Structure formats: C-alpha cells, structure tokens
Amino acid sequence: VSVGSRGRSSAPAELLDSAAGGDRVSLARLLSLAERGGDVAREVDRLVFPRAAGAYTVGMTGSPGAGKSTLTDCLIRASRDRDVGRVAVLAVDPSSPLSGGALLGDRVRMQDHALDEGVFIRSMASRGQLGGLSLAVPLAVRVLDAVGVPLVFVETVGVGQIEVDVAGATDTTVVVVTPGWGDAVQAAKAGLLEVADIFVVNKADRAGTREAELDLRRMLDMSPREGWDPPVLPTVASRGEGVGELWDAIGRHREYLEETGLGAERRGARLEREMRLIFVRMLEERAESLSASPEWQRVLEEVRSHRLEPYQAALMLAEDLGR
Amino acid sequence: VSVGSRGRSSAPAELLDSAAGGDRVSLARLLSLAERGGDVAREVDRLVFPRAAGAYTVGMTGSPGAGKSTLTDCLIRASRDRDVGRVAVLAVDPSSPLSGGALLGDRVRMQDHALDEGVFIRSMASRGQLGGLSLAVPLAVRVLDAVGVPLVFVETVGVGQIEVDVAGATDTTVVVVTPGWGDAVQAAKAGLLEVADIFVVNKADRAGTREAELDLRRMLDMSPREGWDPPVLPTVASRGEGVGELWDAIGRHREYLEETGLGAERRGARLEREMRLIFVRMLEERAESLSASPEWQRVLEEVRSHRLEPYQAALMLAEDLGR
Numbered sequence A, B: 001v002s003v004g005s006r007g008r009s010s011a012p013a014e015l016l017d018s019a020a021g022g023d024r025v026s027l028a029r030l031l032s033l034a035e036r037g038g039d040v041a042r043e044v045d046r047l048v049f050p051r052a053a054g055a056y057t058v059g060m061t062g063s064p065g066a067g068k069s070t071l072t073d074c075l076i077r078a079s080r081d082r083d084v085g086r087v088a089v090l091a092v093d094p095s096s097p098l099s100g101g102a103l104l105g106d107r108v109r110m111q112d113h114a115l116d117e118g119v120f121i122r123s124m125a126s127r128g129q130l131g132g133l134s135l136a137v138p139l140a141v142r143v144l145d146a147v148g149v150p151l152v153f154v155e156t157v158g159v160g161q162i163e164v165d166v167a168g169a170t171d172t173t174v175v176v177v178t179p180g181w182g183d184a185v186q187a188a189k190a191g192l193l194e195v196a197d198i199f200v201v202n203k204a205d206r207a208g209t210r211e212a213e214l215d216l217r218r219m220l221d222m223s224p225r226e227g228w229d230p231p232v233l234p235t236v237a238s239r240g241e242g243v244g245e246l247w248d249a250i251g252r253h254r255e256y257l258e259e260t261g262l263g264a265e266r267r268g269a270r271l272e273r274e275m276r277l278i279f280v281r282m283l284e285e286r287a288e289s290l291s292a293s294p295e296w297q298r299v300l301e302e303v304r305s306h307r308l309e310p311y312q313a314a315l316m317l318a319e320d321l322g323r
Helices: A012-020 A024-036 A038-051 A068-081 A104-112 A133-146 A161-168 A184-189 A209-222 A243-260 A262-290 A294-304 A310-322 B012-020 B024-036 B038-051 B068-081 B104-112 B133-146 B161-168 B184-189 B209-222 B243-260 B262-290 B294-304 B310-322
Strands: A056-062 A087-093 A119-125 A151-156 A172-177 A198-201 A232-234 B056-061 B087-093 B119-125 B151-156 B172-177 B198-201 B232-234
Touching: A012 A024, A012 A038, A012 A133, A024 A038, A024 A119, A024 A133, A038 A133, A038 B310, A056 A068, A056 A161, A068 A087, A068 A151, A068 A172, A068 A243, A087 A133, A087 A161, A119 A133, A133 A151, A133 A161, A133 A262, A151 A161, A172 A184, A172 A243, A198 A209, A198 A243, A209 A232, A232 A243, A243 A262, A262 B262, A262 B294, A262 B310, A294 A310, A294 B262, A310 B038, A310 B262, B012 B024, B012 B038, B012 B133, B024 B038, B024 B119, B024 B133, B038 B133, B056 B068, B056 B161, B068 B087, B068 B151, B068 B172, B068 B243, B087 B133, B087 B161, B119 B133, B133 B151, B133 B161, B133 B262, B151 B161, B172 B184, B172 B243, B198 B209, B198 B243, B209 B232, B232 B243, B243 B262, B294 B310
Parallel strands: A056 A151, A056 A172, A087 A119, A087 A151, A172 A198, A198 A232, B056 B151, B056 B172, B087 B119, B087 B151, B172 B198, B198 B232
Antiparallel strands: none
C-alpha cells in the first residue's frame, strides 16, 4: 500500500491533495498534524473546514469489555456491504500516551481490513495540547470529511467524562452495555442516558439480557425525551447477530435528524461548543503566560507588601491583557 | 448591646470607623457587604487591606460531628483566659444558603459568649458570587483584622473540597477526627494530611483513640514533610481536656512559622492565589458577557455556515476582548 513517506511533501495543502486522491499515508500524516495542535493544526483546519460538512459521525461508547470494537468492525463490514463509500474509525483512548495507530489492538484490527483500501482506522490518545481530545477529534473528523470519507465511527475505550463527551459529540451516539455489566443505573451514573440515541445490549446470548434491556427501558421511561425514543437492541457482535438491525436503527435516527432539522441544529451547537472551548483555552493560556511576566511579578509584589489589594491588582492585570 | 441599625450610616468607611471603635453591629454590616461580593466588596477591601496584616488565623476542619464547634469554643475560652485580645470565629458552611449568623447553631453559640464583647461569631455560606467562599473568607478575615481582632478561627462544617481549601488557607490548620471516624485513610482521601499542621483526636475518652492516633502517625510518617512535623493530640472538648495542650501546639506552630519566615511566605502565596482566582474569574465573566454579544452571534453564524473555522473565530473573539 505505502511506499514510505520519503519524498512526500509535508505541507498540509499538498498532503490534503494527495489524501483526497486516496493516498493513505498522506491522510495519516495530515491527521498527525491535526492531532499535534497549535499553529499547524490551525493551518490544517483552515484548509479542511470549508471542504467538510457532509460526513456522518457515529459515536460508540460503553464500558471496557462491552465489545465496542467488535461491534464497530461489524458496522464497518455492514457499511462496506451496503456500498456507502469509504469509512473511518477514530479509536479514542484518553488514558493512552500513544497515538497514530501504534496500539496493538489497532494493528490486529488493521489486518482485518488490510486489503480494504476503503477502510481507515486511527487511534487517538490524549496529547495534553490546547483543548485535548475534545478539539482534536472533531478536527480529525473534518480532515476525514474533507478527503471524502462520508462515514466516521468515533469509538471510545471506556466511559470517563472525556470519552462520554467525545462519543456524545456525534450525530448518532450508540451506547453498548452487556448483560454482565450490571444494571442500567451504571449507565445512568456515567451520564450515558442523556447522550445515547441507541442502546445496544451486546453479548445477548448470555443470561440476563432480557433484564438488562428492561432495566434500560425503565430508566429511559423515567426521564422521557421529546421526539426520538432511543431503541434498545440486542446483538451478538462476535457472530454478527443483530448488526443489520443496529445498522437500520442508525439509519432511522439519521433520517429523524434530517427530517426534523435537529441534525443541523446539533452540528451548529457542537461548532459553538468547540469555538467556546478554544476561546476559553486561549484566555487561559494568555493568563498563564501573563503570570510569568515581569508585570505580574511587579503587581504581585505590590499586593504582598500590602500596597495594593487583590481585586485592584487583578483588575490591572486584566486590563493589561487587552493591550 | 445593640441599639438597632436605624440611623447608622451604611457607607463602608463610616462602618469601618464604628467597627474599629468596638461597634458590633457596624462590624456585622461590614462583613455583610464584604460577603455580598462585587463592587461593594471591592470598596470594603480597598479600605481594610492597607490596615490588615496582623491577624493570626487558625483553620478548624474535620468531618461533621467530630466536635469542631465545641473545640473552637474551648479555644475561644483559652484565648480569653490568656488575654490575647478580641477573638472571632468564621463558621463556614458551603452547603447552606444562609449567612450572617442566622443559623440556629450560631444563636446557641452566641448565647455562650453573649456577655463577652470580645468574642465575635459569624456564619458564612456560599453566595455564588465571584470566587465564592474562597474569596469571601479571606476578605472577611481582613475586615476583622482591620478593626483590631488579632485572632480569627475559620471553622468549617465538613470536609468537602471548598471547606478543605478554606480551612487550609489559614496560618495554622487544625484537623479534628474522632476515634469513631474510622481510620486515617479517610483523612488522607479528603486531602487533609497535606493541609494539617495539627491533628486532634477529639472525644478521646472513647475506645479506639490510641488506634486513631497511631493510624494518623503512620500516615504522616509515610509522607514525611520537611520542617514542621504535625503533632497528633487527644482532646475531650466537652470536658475541656487537652485544650491547653492544643493551645500550646498552635503557639509552637506560630513560633515555627515566624522563626523560619514560612508564615510570611505562605501569606504571600495565599495573596497570589487570591489574586489569580479573582483574575481568572474576571476573564471568565468577560467571556460569558461576550458570548451574549451581537459580535459573538455574528462570528458564530460565520462558523455555522462553514465560512470561518472555530480556531480563527475564537482568535477574533479573543482579540475583541482586549478592546
């Protein structure tokens, strides 16, 4: 597939052209730039943002061991069978220091689809840069979108706050539980009832499946939402059972979002959230850099020596920030 | 004591003069202004800050029911017996919507010292204004300091994050546990090992006192600190037992802080923390007010219609903020 990266230009604009032409290595390098954050990520966004507005995103979340990866693989196969075009997976792991497909799990999964040029799998870890994964993931989605990938799965490892935020910031969010996971209260505690558009009880050949379904149903009925009522679907991902039904449910939710206009509304809200997040981070960075400045030290010395009160000092510093 | 508040001026400067002259109602009203936050609190701080640098603060924290109030009352009596001057208690309860001594518990305690003009007890609750209790409490301490109170106890109801922060931001922090409280692991979990200058095992006439002391000792030895080694003292506050030893330990810690210069260093660090907190809150308030502006809506519309990427939009808004 790849002839290595030697000789390729690393300028984002050229990488984007090659990636749009189907070059996977250029796409991988473009995603690395996007993930790096800072000025280079901004340049990437400037290029891809106007080209990206079409890709549909499906979030896959749930507790570790629920079978999310296997289920996502089934959905990839389903999408390839149905000829919807290229498909990508962003496997998000906030706890891992590694990015870029270096994880063993991804190598195994890559082999699964190694002969399929239409499937792109990428792991993303936390890099600690401006906004972290909450900003890196939507930018990565836009990169994929801009090079012509119409369907992106965003899969998380666990159900931490970041993971729920990231998987919840998609068009359709699928929450995967197992009969052995315990009751639906755990899902509720993790904030999953609010973000789930579809619930899946995976490993549904095990005892307790019916109880898990009923528990989820009961929890959902206790806090009913207007409009879309999240279905609860049993699957056995390891044997591909129930995957067709899940695929259809995603399609129905997509239609619902389009018909009601809710999809566009949510995308707008997500963009505003992203803008707000970047904005607050920028202010925090400015404040951080200011607190290392001679001006900060000067004002602080005035406060320490009781010549200036903290309110007045902060006000002076805040005014300085604007200059 | 009081002739009511009618006829008194409510201007901070005049209240401060009356309060400094010993008028308790003026002092109470000044503290209410300080607690209210906003411009009026800033005016109060402008007046009291240059006058305040001397009051010694003792934080009293620990789980509910450990007997902190009773122990604080014992320390008040000890300070009055030793003639150290006027003394005040700020009873901090982040979970209560009530401030200003309206709590039943304080009424009962006020009666205890009702005939003692040298004791001032004040409850403080969360008002949700800029910085909350983390800013209101140090300002209240400065008010008391400025009117000539040399010793202030800051007593919290429980061991939540705010309460540990507030009680920890004092010269000497006393952490009160009971034999029944369980092991020292609970104290460690609440972050109390780090802030404690003195540990008290109260209700030391109960079984398990020795074990609690040993547990705390062991936990402290596992993370040794340079310099001051926190003593672990048994007390029976209800009978006044061990209070003299606690009073002496506070005195020894105070001497340690003065001799090493650590006291002044910590006060400086607390003032910087306060300034930084006010500063960040100011930026957040500006960001909040900006997001309701026509400019924010205009930029957001550009982003939603995919003409401007979120990074660029946030940058434009951040630049606007400075103007």
